Amino acid sequence: MTVSSGASLFLGITIGVLTSWALRHRWPRQDRKRQDASKTPPVISGYSLSTAQLLAWIDAATQGWLILTPDLTIGYLNSRAERLLRFSSNLLVRGQPLDHVLSVPQLEEAIVSVRHQQRPQRCEWDQQGAPLEAIVLPGSDEWLLVLLQSRQSLEAQQQQQERWVSDVAHELKTPLTALMLVSDRLEGSVSDQDSVLVERLQRELKRLQLMVEDLLELSRLENVLPHEQGSYSPVCLDQLVDAAWNSIRPLADHRQVSLMLNTEEPGPLLGDQSRLHRAVLNLLDNALRYSPDGNCVEVEILPSGGWWLLSVRDHGPGLSERDLSNMFQRFYRGDPSRARSNRSGSGLGLSIVQQIAVNHGGRVQARNHPDGGTSIELLLPRGVR
Secondary structure, eight states, X not given: OOOOHHHHHHHHHHHHHHHHHHHHHTSOOOOHHHHHHHTSOOEETTEEXXXXXXXXXXXXXXXXXXXXXXXXXXXXXXXXXXHHTTOOTTOOOTTSBHHHHOOOHHHHHHHHHHHHHOSOEEEEEEXXXXXXXXXXXXXXXXXXXXXXXXXXXXXXXXXXXXXXXXXXXXXXXXXHHHHHHHHHHHHTTSOHHHHHHHHHHHHHHHXXXXXXXXXXHHHHHHTSOTTOOTTEEEEEXXXXXXXXXXXXXXXXXXXXXXXXXXXXXXXXXXXXXXXXXXXXXXXXXXXXXXXXXXXXXXXXXXEETTEEEEEEEOOSSOOOHHHHHHTTXXXXXXXXXXXXXXXXXXXXXXXXXXXHHXXXXXXXXXXXXXXXXXXXXXXXXXXXX
């Protein structure tokens, strides 16, 4: 295995600085000549690097860093290395001999080989079920650097995270349902003074139920390949808008908010009808939440080359730059002063819209309308590519 000259330079500087730091702070000082040399900071193109800066970089590194002294004592390790090696946060490993806290024959063999050949060596092993790989790099005066990383691919890690979210959401459904039943029983048996607390409990439980349902839906969407056509059928965007608006019409009528649909074409395309209905419903519900009473929600369906542009506009106060940048992130909640409704969502509605758009080969974006309010635009291909 080879290491580039730039990496060698950085490695040499790092180990040199950390060696001097360790000698001054943790281990007995060596002869006066070596001590004096360690006081000189590394210099690159006239600029010196401080020990504190190098340690900060190491602590922020995405790889695990494990630095071993000549007698194979752990001189330094970052938090990433602690997590990868499954060291307990209560276990003080710095300054401990490596073989006292970690027994890995593959790593021990790599260390012996590096000491003998003075060349980097790579090894692999499973640390409590987690696949790891390490690259052992030689340093000056028999110091060693061990770079650690997981062998699990990013895709596998993402799938594991999605499975975890799905499992947690499934486990939450049963106790939430039980709590809702208990709250319903309490509603008829508590005093008027306590009924306010029961109403608040029911409201929060319903919000948690909605969040769990949205988490499950988002997890299912993330496990569907883009353009997966198993459930695709011909749909029209104008019909989806009408059906979705009918679902929230009682809420809209209560606040005297109307729908204004502007389109010259019905917007035919191929897609998953139930998922696209969910996306349009979430956009309309979001617009209704931020629309002033007695106003309207404007929807436009426009052709744009090989695409359909569905634009949903409210007449609220608009979005801040922070909201525009983060509104499609999970659980993000914008400025509550914008809302014209007391209803609270799960914080996942727009994330679901974004994932549905991606699965259909499209995208969603938001902007402040020049005439006021916010416009969220869903761009979908006319046909499956």
